[in-house]
Amino acid sequence: MTVAPSRSLRSSAELIRAEEPVLAHNYHPLPVVVARAEGAWVEDVEGRRYLDMLAGYSALNFGHRHPALIEAAHRQLDQLTLTSRAFHNDRLAGFAESLARLTGLDMVLPMNTGAEAVESAIKVARKWAYDVKGVPADRATVVVAADNFHGRTTTIVSFSTDESARAGFGPFTPGFRVVPYNDLAALEAAIDETTAAVLIEPIQGEAGVVIPDDGYLRGVRELTRRTGCLFIADEIQSGLGRTGRTLAVEHEGVVPDMVLLGKALGGGIVPVSAVVARREVLQVLRPGEHGSTFGGNPLAAAVGSAVVELLETGEFQRRAEEAGVVLRDGLAALVGKGVQGFRARGLWAGVDIDPAIGTGREISESLMREGILVKDTHGSTIRLAPPLTITNEELRTALGTLETVLRTA
Known part of the structure; x- marks a missing residue:
């Protein structure tokens, strides 16, 4: 990401605390406060960078700020x-x-x-x-x-x-x-x-x-x-x-x-x-x-x-299909190593984490601390839906980080 660092006058912790009395509690977001984004990357108010593996539940198929x-x-x-x-x-x-x-x-x-x-x-x-x-x-x-x-x-x-x-x-x-x-x-x-x-x-x-x-x-x-x-x-x-x-x-x-x-x-x-x-x-x-x-x-x-x-143009459909092979191969290598199973099509996957290792929320928080953003769904399942613009190298970075988190959980 080439954008300049964000310069917020308030820290992530301060901004999260500020939401409590004024926002309805209809969401339970991860404790990261995003301030800037480009492509497959976002940046929080302190300037920390994260690889976005959720893409707004597919709202950001073309990445941030295409x-x-x-x-x-x-x-x-x-x-x-x-x-x-x-x-x-x-x-x-x-x-x-x-x-x-x-x-x-x-x-x-x-x-x-x-x-x-x-x-x-x-x-x-x-x-x-x-x-x-x-x-x-x-x-x-x-x-x-x-x-x-x-x-x-x-x-x-x-x-x-x-x-x-x-x-x-x-x-x-x-x-x-x-x-x-x-x-x-x-x-x-x-x-x-x-x-x-x-x-x-x-x-x-x-x-x-x-x-x-x-x-x-x-x-x-x-x-x-x-x-x-x-x-x-x-x-x-x-x-x-x-x-x-x-x-x-x-x-x-x-x-x-x-x-x-x-x-x-x-x-x-x-x-x-x-x-x-x-x-x-x-x-x-x-x-x-x-x-x-x-x-x-x-x-x-x-x-x-x-x-x-x-x-x-068909470019993004082809990209999802080709990168989807990288995603599936990477997840298949993690089955039995903290991943009980997964379902994937294109650049979209539901990953079932071994409950003995942690809940989906806990794994999502651990990945966040390592610079990868995902979101849990039911129980110990996490969803992966990165922007279709993500590179194979970025995908492998996310999968490698998931492997590390599962091994050290």
Whole structure:
């Protein structure tokens, strides 16, 4: 990283203490205060450098402050940032057209956050069920998978199986059926004439980067087509190059009816999300039935268009696939040496640490002290999702540090 050292007037410890009385305690962050970043590296307020192996849960697929994305944002900031959808803006049509082309679908509903994209898709699926499929009013159902993570809004936690996300937040929204992930027989049994859609993650990120069996996604596509309901793929974490393909469903040659995108779509600069779908699905929406003040704003559209341009070259998808081999080989060498097992696709891995060595949180803190940033998920599992710009040498540095931490824990 070539940026000058940060010169904060307050130390990390002082800044962390300052947060306590004024910030809601809905997160339990690692005790590092990031002040600057570039590429795959971040720097704290004291000038210590860390290799970022989390990349904002895939929001920073292109690294921190990618030059092309920063340039696009700067250029747009000098022109126009927000109009609301009360008016047209000169960036939105181009963004929607390029994003639809990238995903192989037809129409785009622009939103801001991943959770908004999921909520929007649920509304669209229900409207489609009533207007097109003929489901009786207020009876539409959506089938989802256990151990899912689609966000934390009230409707979404209504079909979560994570009690930490649900407890204390009821009453819950009806209309959802939960089946085991990676189980086509259970999915088929849950679908009936009221089913509007099946909503799944092609790879379950929060659950620990859980990858389904080969053929599962093709089976979901075939089943939904045969039973006359929609297939919604939540690619908010798995999409836009992370797994070595533009979309994770491409590993099985599948085209869903709706694809949900977010995180990396904003280039790590602004929140951008979208529902991308077949024309006959999104056409069920009429003016006034759904909206967002900031969804599709010119700044978001400019950054999103620049993200699509980066992905259109295929460079980042190839990089994730090639570097993913380095990641998998390095993790395989650690199995039996503190790593019980792992799941990886592209530059994304869930690593199960031997509980006798430590929890995921403890290992994450140990890695932080050695200059590597990761984040734990359930129990003793940690997730690795570095920027797609990371070098093989940097990857090997992270893996070597993990080996040292496990050996000395």
